[in-house]
Amino acid sequence: MTAGTADELRVIIGAGEQRWAGWIPTQREDLDLLDRESWATWFGGRQADALLCEHVWEHLTEEQGRAAARLCFEFLKPGGFLRCAVPDANFPDADYQRTVQVGGPGPADHPAADHQIVYDFRRFRDVFRSAGFEVELLEYCDEAGRFHYHQWDVTTGPIYRSLLLDHRNREGRLGFVSLILDARKPPC
Known part of the structure; x- marks a missing residue:
């Protein structure tokens, strides 16, 4: 995988405030992972070279996540990839697990309030396989x-909540990790 070129179509799904050079940020109103029609309208006849999705899949049920994976597969070019990150069910930190748990902590406006699932690597990998x-x-x-x-x-698809980029991971201490994978559409 190499960094993208100007003619590549690289899209962030559920970008929130996240912005990365060379990537087009989208929100649910643009590309809804549960609505094929929004994808067909947004993409027209095009397919993406790469998709980036950080901490979105946990807001879907597992069944919805599997349907969303199929949708991403459909709208990726052969050889294209989806880099996806979610909270990690196996990270051994009690405060982290309380923060990312299904239903989330605290008030309804907390970012984790609508978490539907916390994936471990085996289940998350299977969603895309x-x-x-x-x-x-x-x-x-x-x-x-x-x-x-x-x-x-x-540079091929930044995930902020990762070992190298997250400010909480410093001086040999893991403060916040994600379960991160690349899901590649096989070439024709």
């Missing part, structure tokens, strides 16, 4: 809570 993707785990914790990092290039 079942849609036809080839999946590579980039960052995750295993069942014993050990953190695994597989060298990846943040």
